[in-house]
Amino acid sequence: MSFPVDVVVMAAGKGTRMKSRRPKVLHRLGGRALAQHVIDTAVRLSARQVVVITGHEAALVEAGLAAPGGAGTALGFVRQEPQLGTGHAVQQAVPVLADDGVTLVLSGDVPLTQVDTLQALLALCGGQCLALLTLDQPDPSGYGRIVRGTDGAVQAIVEQKDASEAQKAITEIYSGIMAVPTQLLRGWLARLDNRNAQNEYYLTDVVKFAVADGVPVQAHRITDAAQVAGVNSPKQLAELERAYQGRRAHELLEQGVRLADPARFDVRGELQCGPDVEIDVGCVFEGRVVLGEGVRIGAHCVIANATLAAGAVIHPFTHIDGEKAGVSVGPGALIGPFARLRPGAQLGAEVHIGNFVEVKNSTLADGAKANHLAYLGDATVGERVNYGAGSITANYDGANKHRTVIEADVHVGSNCVLVAPVTLGAGGTVGGGSTITKDTPAGALSVARGKQVSIPNWQRPRKNPPKG
Numbered sequence: 389m390s391f392p393v394d395v396v397v398m399a400a401g402k403g404t405r406m407k408s409r410r411p412k413v414l415h416r417l418g419g420r421a422l423a424q425h426v427i428d429t430a431v432r433l434s435a436r437q438v439v440v441i442t443g444h445e446a447a448l449v450e451a452g453l454a455a456p457g458g459a460g461t462a463l464g465f466v467r468q469e470p471q472l473g474t475g476h477a478v479q480q481a482v483p484v485l486a487d488d489g490v491t492l493v494l495s496g497d498v499p500l501t502q503v504d505t506l507q508a509l510l511a512l513c514g515g516q517c518l519a520l521l522t523l524d525q526p527d528p529s530g531y532g533r534i535v536r537g538t539d540g541a542v543q544a545i546v547e548q549k550d551a552s553e554a555q556k557a558i559t560e561i562y563s564g565i566m567a568v569p570t571q572l573l574r575g576w577l578a579r580l581d582n583r584n585a586q587n588e589y590y591l592t593d594v595v596k597f598a599v600a601d602g603v604p605v606q607a608h609r610i611t612d613a614a615q616v617a618g619v620n621s622p623k624q625l626a627e628l629e630r631a632y633q634g635r636r637a638h639e640l641l642e643q644g645v646r647l648a649d650p651a652r653f654d655v656r657g658e659l660q661c662g663p664d665v666e667i668d669v670g671c672v673f674e675g676r677v678v679l680g681e682g683v684r685i686g687a688h689c690v691i692a693n694a695t696l697a698a699g700a701v702i703h704p705f706t707h708i709d710g711e712k713a714g715v716s717v718g719p720g721a722l723i724g725p726f727a728r729l730r731p732g733a734q735l736g737a738e739v740h741i742g743n744f745v746e747v748k749n750s751t752l753a754d755g756a757k758a759n760h761l762a763y764l765g766d767a768t769v770g771e772r773v774n775y776g777a778g779s780i781t782a783n784y785d786g787a788n789k790h791r792t793v794i795e796a797d798v799h800v801g802s803n804c805v806l807v808a809p810v811t812l813g814a815g816g817t818v819g820g821g822s823t824i825t826k827d828t829p830a831g832a833l834s835v836a837r838g839k840q841v842s843i844p845n846w847q848r849p850r851k852n853p854p855k856g
Contacts, residue, residue, distance in 0.1 A: 390515065391488070391489055391490050391515040392436040392486070392488060392489035392490070393433060393434070393435045393436060393489060393490050393492055393510060394435065394436055394437050394438075394439065394485050394486070394489050394490070394491050394492070394570065395430040395433070395435045395437070395438045395439070395491075395492045395493075395494060396439050396441065396478060396481045396485075396491055396492070396493050396494070397423060397426050397427065397430070397438060397439070397440045397441065397494050397495070397496050398441055398474065398477055398478075398493065398494070398495050398496055398564070399411075399413040399423050399440050399441055399442055399443075399449055399496030399497075400441050400442055400443025400444060400446075400467075400468040400471050400477055401413075401443070401444060401471065401497075402443075402444040402471075410448075411444055411445040411448055411449050411452075412496075412497055412619065412620075413449060413496035413497055414448065414449060414452045414453075415619065415625055416656075417499050417619075417625070417628060417629055417632055418629070418632045418633065418636070418654075418655060418656050418657075419655075419656025419657045419674055419675075420656075420657075421452055421453060422496060422497050422498075422499045422619060423440065423449070423453055423496035423497070423499075424452075424453055424454070425499035425500070426494050426495070426496055426498070426499055426501075427440070427453060427454075427455065427456075427463065428456060429494075429501060429502075429503060429506070430461060430492075430494070431455065431456055431461045432503045433492075433503060433506055433507065433510075434460070434461070435461050435492070436461065436462070436489060437461060437462040437463070437464060437484075438455070438461055438462070438463050438464070439464050439465070439466060439481045439484055439485070440453060440463070440464070440465050440466075440496070441465075441466055441467070441468050441477045441478070441480055441481055442465055442466070442467050442468070443467060443468040443469055443470075443471045443477075444471070446465075446467050446469075450465045464484060466480045466481050466483075466484065467480065468480045472582070472588055472589055473582065473586070473588025473589040473590055473591075474564075474588075474589070474590060474591035474592070475577060475580040475588075475589035475590050475591040475592075475593060475594075476580075476588070476589040477591070478491075478493065478573070478577060478591055479577050479580075479589070482573075482574055482577060485570045485573075485574070486570065487570050487571040487574065488570075489569075489570050490510060490513055490515055490567055490568065490569055490570060491567070491568055491569075491570045491573050492506065492509075492510065492565075492566075492567045493564075493565060493566050493567075493568075493591070494564075494565055495564045495565070495618060497618045497619045497620070498563070498564065498565070498616060498617065498618045498619075499619075499628070499632075500614050500615050500617065500628065500631065500632060500635075501521075501565065501615045501616065502612075502615055505521070505608075505610060505612075505615055506521075506565075506567075508608055509521050509565070509566075509567050509608045510567050512567070512606045512608050513567035513568065513569070513606070515569055516569065516603075516604070517569075517603065517604040517605065517606050518566065518567075518568045518569075518572070518594065518595065518598045518603055518604070518605045518606070519566065519567040519568070519605075519606045519607075519608060520534070520542065520545070520562055520563075520565075520566050520595070520605065520606070520607045520608070521562075521563040521565040521566065521607075521608050521610065521616065522534050522560050522561065522562055522563060522607045522608070522609045522610075523560070523561055523563055523609065523610055523611070523613060523615075523616050524559050524560055524561075524609065524611065525559055525560075525561045525613065526559065528556075528558065528559050528560075528561045529548065530548055531548065531561035531562060532545040532546060532547045532548065532561060532562040532592050533545065533546050533548075533551055533555050533556070533558040533560065533561060533562070534558065534560040534561065534562055534607060535555060535558065536560075541604075541605065542595065542599075542605040542606070542607050543595075543596075543599055543605075544592075544595050544596050544599070545562045545592035545595050546592075547584070547585075547586075547590060547592065549584075549585040549586055550584050550585050560607075560609065562592060563615075563616035564616070564618070565616065566591075566594075568594065572598070572601075572603060573594065575597075576593075576594040576597040576598065577594070579597055580593055580594075614628070614631040617631070630651075633653060633654055633655065634650065634651070636653075636655045636659075637650035637651075637653050638650070640659070640661060643661060644663060644664070644665075645661045645665045645666075645667065646665065646666045646667070647667050648666075648667065648668045648669045648687075649669045652669040652670050653667065653669070653670075653671060654671070654672045654673070655673045656672065656673065656674045656675075657673060657674045657675045657676055657677065657692070658675070658676045658677070659673045659677050659679070660676075660677070660678045660679070661679045661683075662679060662680045662681040662682075662683070662698065663681045663682070664681055664682045665679050665681070665682070665683050665684075665685075666683075666684045666685065667685045668685060668686050668687040668688075668689075668704070669687050669688070670687050670688040670689075671685055671687070671688065671689045671690070671691070672689075672690045672691070673691050673692070674690070674691070674692035674693070674709075675692045675693035675710070676693055677691050677692065677693070677694055677695075677696075678694075678695040678696065679696050680695075680696055680697045680698040680699070680700065680719070681698040681699070682698050682699045683696050683697075683698070683699070683700050683701075683702070684700075684701045684702065685702045686701075686702055686703045686704035686705075686706070686724065686725065687704040687705070688704055688705050689702050689704065689705065689706045689707070689708070689724075690706075690707050690708070690709070691706075691708045691709075692708065692709040692710060692711075693709065693710035693711055693712075693714055693715065694708045694709075694710045694714065694715040694716070694717065694729070695714070695715070695716045695717070696716075696717045696721075697716070697717060697718050697719040697720075697721070697737075698719045698720075699719050699720045700717045700718070700719065700720065700721045700722075700723070701721070701722050701723070702717075702723045702724055703722070703723065703724030703725040703727075704724065704725045704726075705724065705725050705726045706723055706724035706725060706726065706727045706728070706729075707727075707728045707729075708723075708728075708729040708733075709729070709730065709731070710729075710730075710731050710732075710733075711730075711731040712731065713731035713732040713749070714731070714732075715729045715730075715731065715732075715733045715734075716733075716734050716735065717729070717735045717739075718735050718736040718737040718738070718739055718754070719737045719738075720737055720738045721735050721736075721737065721738060721739045721740070721741070722739075722740045722741070723735075723741045724741070724742070724743065725743050726743045726744050727741045727742065727743065727744070727745050727746075727747075728745070728746045728747070729741070729746075729747050730746065730747065730748035730749070731748065731749065732748060732749035732750065733747040733748060733749070733750055733752075734750070734751045734752070735747070735751075735752045735756075736751075736752055736753045736754040736755070736756065736771075737754045737755070738754055738755050739752045739753075739754070739755065739756050739757070740756075740757040740758070740759055741758055741759075742757075742758065742759035742760050743759075743760060743761070744760065744761045744762075745758045745759070745760065745761065745762045745763075745764075746762075746763050746764070746765075747763075747764045747765075748764070748765040748766070749765060749766050750764045750765060750766065750767040750768070750769065751767075751768050751769065752764070752769040752773075753769060753770050753771040753772075753773075753796070754771050754772075755771050755772040756769045756770070756771065756772065756773040756774075756775070757773070757774050757775065758775035759775075759777070760776075760777035760778075761777045761778050762775055762776070762777060762778065762779050762780065763779075763780040763781060764780075764781055764792075765780075765781050765783045765784075765789075766781065766783040766789050766790065766791050766792065766808065767781050767783070767791065767792040767793070767794065767808075768791065768792070768793045768794070769794045770794060770795045770796035770797070770798065770814065771796045771797070772796060772797050773794050773795075773796065773797065773798050773799075773800070774798075774799045774800065775794070775800045776799075776800050776801045776802040776803070776804060776820065777802045777803070778802050778803040778804075779800050779801070779802065779803060779804040779805070779806070780804075780805055780806070781806045781808055782805050782806065782807045782808060783808045789808075790808035790809040791808055791809055792806050792808045792809070792810055792811075792812075793810070793811040793812070794806075794811075794812045795811070795812060795813055795814035795815075795816075795830070796814045796815070797814055797815045798812045798813075798814065798815065798816050798817070798818070799816075799817045799818070800812070800817075800818045801817070801818055801819050801820030801821070801822065802820045802821070803820055803821045804818050804819075804820065804821065804822045804823070804824065805822075805823045805824070806818075806824050807823065807824065807825045810824055810825065810826065810827055810828075811827045811828070812824070812827075812828050812834070813827070813828050813829045813830030813831065813832060814830045814831070815830055815831045816828050816829070816830060816831055816832045816833070816834060817832075817833050817834070818834045818835075819833065819834065819835035822834060822835050822836045823836055824836055
């Protein structure tokens with residue numbers, strides 16, 4: 389754009405129909421707050437600044453929103469107290485808006501407006517005109533109607549409660565989004581009054597002022613209702629979530645990702661996929677997830693903050709959550725089903741993590757295997773280690789966590805307890821049922837069991853109990 393763009397986000401409303409204590413604009417869509425989507429869109433527009441107008445639960449809203457790191461767009465807040473209408477809201481932002489730019493007004497609960505749509509609206513404004521984003525709506529109830537003259541030019545926006553029966557029949561509605569030269573907006577806002585059915589200061593009244601002043605009013609009419617859909621109820625939030633996920637699924641399909649069913653797929657963060665990736669039904673991706681070439685994700689997996697290298701296979705019902713520390717899965721690794729990888733799990737190439745195995749803050753070198761019912765926490769596991777079913781690292785003494793080191797080619801039998809800190813030397817074997825509390829030398833056979841308890845003969849079950 390040849391002119392600076394300042395974005396004003398309306399986020400002061402209460403949203404009582406959401407039936408929640410959480411402010412409406414902080415309800416989540418695709419893992420992010422509704423208003424955060426709007427802010428992120430403004431950043432992609434290269435806006436000079438974003439001014440969020442808060443009111444209801446203002447402190448919570450302001451704490452819950454942020455400018456993306458590294459972005460050149462400044463984020464600021466102004467408060468509307470009390471809430472006296474949309475025009476009154478934008479009046480609160482005027483002192484922080486510079487006259488050399490265009491103000492783009494967006495709604496904090498309308499998260500799916502596309503960047504290219506807003507770019508077209510700004511181009512229509514051109515720094516000279518008032519530009520409105522409009523939509524033909526078969527059922528326009530609740531929306532302001534676009535009133536046009538006999539020549540087709542926009543004359544006014546009439547709110548539902550102030551509309552005549554003829555005006556209520558108009559199906560072209562105002563989306564709540566406009567672009568207007570800031571210097572003109574400043575003067576028009578000063579002329580607002582509240583002589584209407586709701587006794588509020590309507591932002592939409594700037595249209596009649598523009599017409600009266602001879603400033604052209606342009607309308608960019610779109611057909612995609614999801615782009616201007618707001619959220620006023622849990623039902624609308626759920627509907628918008630499916631629209632959002634459908635778009636994400638379509639984007640991935642266009643990239644060549646194979647989704648078993650695009651309607652049963654959720655991205656609640658950032659998902660980056662390499663070539664030849666397959667994702668089965670019911671999978672949820674959160675935070676930042678990277679899937680390398682040829683990765684296969686089985687049904688009903690939840691994966692968050694993780695990087696999966698080429699050829700890794702995640703079997704169904706696996707839960708991976710790296711949180712801040714992250715999880716990395718090496719090339720060709722096999723994970724699951726019903727496995728759990730927690731923060732700090734770092735798995736090498738061809739590692740096998742089987743059913744009901746949990747790994748936390750542990751490194752497993754190439755070819756290591758823990759195939760059944762086991763726990764590895766705060767451990768360093770060498771190449772080709774075979775970790776038996778039912779075995780655990782006892783890494784926490786009630787006050788501190790300690791590390792277990794299992795060197796290359798160690799075989800740990802079933803139902804073992806490795807009491808950290810402890811090191812098992814390379815090539816050794818730990819007999820099944822052992823409790824290891826001391827370091828073991830390389831190549832050793834280690835068997836350390838608790839005291840055996842004798843059972844009296846009369847308590848032992850009989851081989852051939854008497855009948856009757």
